Amino acid sequence: MKASLASAKGTGAFAGALGALRTILRYRKGVFGLTVLAFFVLIAVFADVIAPHKPDEINLAEGYAVPAWFKMFPQYRDLPENVDVVAEGKSWSIRSEGLSPVILGNTVVLTANGSKRLTAILERSFDYPYSPPKGFYGALAYNVTVSGASGSTARIRLYLDTPSGGSYMLYDSGSIAVNVSRSSTPVTFDARDASLKLALGFSLYDDLGEKLFSEKGAYKLRVVVYLNAVEGGRVSVAVGRLYFRVRGLAYGLLGTDNLGADIFSNLIYGTRVSLLVGVLASAVSISLGLIVGIVAGYKGGIVDQVLMFFTDTLMFIPLIPLLVAVSVFVGKSLYITILLIALFSWMGFARNCRAYVMSLRDRLFVEAARALGASDTYIIFKHILPQLSPIVYVTLVLNVPGAILLEASLSFLNLGDPSVPSWGRMLYNARYSGAFSRLMWWWILPPGVMITLLAMSFVLIGQALDEILNPKLRARRLS
Numbered sequence: 001m002k003a004s005l006a007s008a009k010g011t012g013a014f015a016g017a018l019g020a021l022r023t024i025l026r027y028r029k030g031v032f033g034l035t036v037l038a039f040f041v042l043i044a045v046f047a048d049v050i051a052p053h054k055p056d057e058i059n060l061a062e063g064y065a066v067p068a069w070f071k072m073f074p075q076y077r078d079l080p081e082n083v084d085v086v087a088e089g090k091s092w093s094i095r096s097e098g099l100s101p102v103i104l105g106n107t108v109v110l111t112a113n114g115s116k117r118l119t120a121i122l123e124r125s126f127d128y129p130y131s132p133p134k135g136f137y138g139a140l141a142y143n144v145t146v147s148g149a150s151g152s153t154a155r156i157r158l159y160l161d162t163p164s165g166g167s168y169m170l171y172d173s174g175s176i177a178v179n180v181s182r183s184s185t186p187v188t189f190d191a192r193d194a195s196l197k198l199a200l201g202f203s204l205y206d207d208l209g210e211k212l213f214s215e216k217g218a219y220k221l222r223v224v225v226y227l228n229a230v231e232g233g234r235v236s237v238a239v240g241r242l243y244f245r246v247r248g249l250a251y252g253l254l255g256t257d258n259l260g261a262d263i264f265s266n267l268i269y270g271t272r273v274s275l276l277v278g279v280l281a282s283a284v285s286i287s288l289g290l291i292v293g294i295v296a297g298y299k300g301g302i303v304d305q306v307l308m309f310f311t312d313t314l315m316f317i318p319l320i321p322l323l324v325a326v327s328v329f330v331g332k333s334l335y336i337t338i339l340l341i342a343l344f345s346w347m348g349f350a351r352n353c354r355a356y357v358m359s360l361r362d363r364l365f366v367e368a369a370r371a372l373g374a375s376d377t378y379i380i381f382k383h384i385l386p387q388l389s390p391i392v393y394v395t396l397v398l399n400v401p402g403a404i405l406l407e408a409s410l411s412f413l414n415l416g417d418p419s420v421p422s423w424g425r426m427l428y429n430a431r432y433s434g435a436f437s438r439l440m441w442w443w444i445l446p447p448g449v450m451i452t453l454l455a456m457s458f459v460l461i462g463q464a465l466d467e468i469l470n471p472k473l474r475a476r477r478l479s
Contacts, residue, residue, distance in 0.1 A: 027467060033460030040454050044271045051265035052252065055421035058259040061251035062134050064435075065260070067442055068250045080130035080213075081248040085221060087124035088241040092223075096120035099227075104238075111236040112152075112227035122223040122239060128246065129216050133209035135191035135247045140171060140223070141240030142187075144180040152233035153177045155226040158189070158242075163217030168200055183240050213246065254442050258433035266421045267446050273422040274404050274454055277338055281403035284342035286349060286396045290388070293353025294380060298361050308354070315347045319406075323415045334417040337410060341403050349395050353388060360384055390469035398462035401455035408451050423447035 043050060053060060061082055070076040088106040098118050102109040112118045144154045158171040170189045189196060191208035198204070202211055213219070221244055229235045247260070254263035296307040323340060330336065360366060361384070369379050410416045411424025414432075418425065426447045430436065435443045 027464040029460040029467075030464030033457045033464065036453055036457035037461065040271055040275065040450075040457070043268060044275050047268045047272055051262075051268040053262045053265045055261065055266045055269045057265070058261045059137070059247075060260050060262055061256050062247040062249050063256060063258045063260050064438065064440065065247075065249050065251040065256040067253055067255045069253070071250055076250065078131040079248070079250040080128075080133040080246065081250050083126065083128055083130075083246040083248070085124060085126045085244040086241065087122070087221060087244075092122040092124060092239075094120065094122050106241055108239045109236060110225055110227060110239070111234070112229040113234050114229055115231045116227070116229050118227045120225045120227070122225070124221045124242065125218055126221070127217070128213055128219050130248075132207075132213050133246050133249060134207045135209045136212075136245060137188065137190040137192075137247070138170070138242065138244035139186040139188045140242045141183045142173075143183055143236075143238040143240070144176045144178075145236040145238075146177060146179055146233070148234045149230050149232035151177070151230040152235040153226075153228045154235050154237050155228075156237065156239070157224045157226075159222040159224065160212060161220040161222055162212065163215055163219065166212075167222075168212055170196070183238075186240070209246065254446060255440075257429060257435075257443065263426070263443055263446070266426055267423070267450065269421040270423040270426060270447065270450070271454075273334070273420050274407070274451070277334070277341070277407040277422075278400035278404040278454075278458070281338045281341040281345070281407075282396055282399040284339070285346040285399060285403075286392060288342070289346035289349035289395075290353055290392060292346070293350040294357050294384060294388070296350070297354035297357025298376065298380060298384065300358070300361075304354070308351075311347045311350050314344060317344065319344050320410075320413070320415070323410060327415055332415070332417045334420045337407060337416055338403075341406055345399065345402065345406075349399075352391065352395075356388060356391065357384055360387055394462055394466045394469060397458050397465060400458040404451060404455055404458075408447075423451050 066076065066079070068081065071079060071081075089103050089108065092108055094101050094108065096110070096119065098116065099110055099112070099120050101120065102111075108122060110118075110120050140156075140158055142156055144156075146152050146154070153175045154173075155175055156171075156173040157169055160168045160170055162168075171187060173187070191197075191212075194204050197206060197208060200208070200211075202208065221242065223239060223242065225237050225239065227235050227237065252262050252264050254267065257263055257266075292307050292311060296304040296311075319340065322344075323337070326336060326340065366379055366383055369383060374382075407416065407422065408424030408427070411420075411422045412428045412431070414428055416422060416424060424447075427444065430440070430443045
């Protein structure tokens with residue numbers, strides 16, 4: 001019997017929610033608001049699938065890269081995109097004398113025994129068809145094993161050969177006479193490295209990408225391995241994976257930020273943060289305001305005076321200085337921000353609830369319930385709270401945009417959680433990195449548009465609910 005009653009209640013609640021949804025869909029505002037909100041919810045749920053990268057991945061391309069679709073315009077047509085070169089195992093072109101290279105999976109093993117000095121050359125060609133880039137970087141993995149008599153050495157050098165015959169040494173291991181592993185932590189080289197610029201004979205202010213890739217055509221990465229084995233000694237070099245990337249100046253749908261992170265991925269993941277902040281902060285603030293408003297309005301007297309004094313006091317506490325103090329002494333956290341937004345946005349709703357409850361507590365149906373011996377808890381939950389449900393629904397929806405905008409404002413002022421990829425954080429990074437002075441509208445406008453659309457969807461849904469649940473507005477609309 002109890003199970004059937006619970007099932008009936010659950011079915012009734014579902015039918016009520018479905019009926020409310022159908023009612024909202026009769027209003028154009030509600031339809032548009034729900035459509036936009038559903039779009040953002042899908043983005044938030046499937047952010048891991050939609051976003052091509054994690055928001056904290058950097059060096060995906062050159063910093064301040066423009067969107068890739070800019071290349072459809074003549075002035076951007078020749079901008080370089082990422083050129084990735086991977087060489088391992090059989091992809092190498094190997095030349096050697098007196099050596100028998102052994103390919104084991106992705107590794108090329110070169111071994112010298114006895115009194116020998118041998119050289120092996122591993123080459124990998126690639127084409128570069130763009131205008132000069134600003135930079136490049138790469139990593140080379142290898143292992144050196146020296147055994148037997150002391151004195152055996154190995155040396156690994158990496159060169160970049162240009163189409164016109166130029167050759168630039170990007171890495172030199174020096175003479176290695178001990179066992180060395182560079183596989184789990186491969187050696188890296190970067191065009192921004194000052195020592196590399198000086199070693200190649202350039203100024204610290206030069207862009208190596210522009211100097212080394214000044215022409216279009218076929219380039220070559222060349223690894224030269226020198227093996228020097230003494231009598232009774234043995235030296236073996238295992239050349240692993242070589243990864244080389246020329247950083248593009250055009251990348252992705254919205255380009256990159258100053259660190260080379262994908263702006264589009266940050267925009268997608270920011271949807272989760274805005275929805276989380278808006279819904280949680282609004283739900284907590286409405287719950288607090290509802291509790292305080294009902295208790296103050298129903299009890300009256302000293303309870304009402306104390307609660308309203310507390311409410312009025314909180315209304316005059318400035319939120320921004322408080323958040324500055326919290327961020328200094330406690331730290332910056334997304335959930336602390338949500339809690340503070342909720343704690344300082346319920347006071348107005350509490351006053352509205354109090355006024356409405358005060359008008360309900362002396363009505364005949366409440367007096368009749370008291371006369372029948374009903375407790376205060378029963379009267380509040382069975383008679384007062386249902387009367388408040390329309391303004392609760394409307395206020396809950398309409399409070400979400402305020403929470404979203406407040407979180408974005410706090411993040412823009414660097415008072416939010418720096419580890420969270422929110423839209424406000426994107427705007428702060430844009431301002432801090434000079435995107436406004438560079439007129440990088442593709443970095444500035446998208447988060448602003450997303451904030452506006454998401455806030456607008458809740459406002460339209462709230463207005464539709466207000467027209468549905470407010471008899472005066474409904475009558476005015478029908479007239």
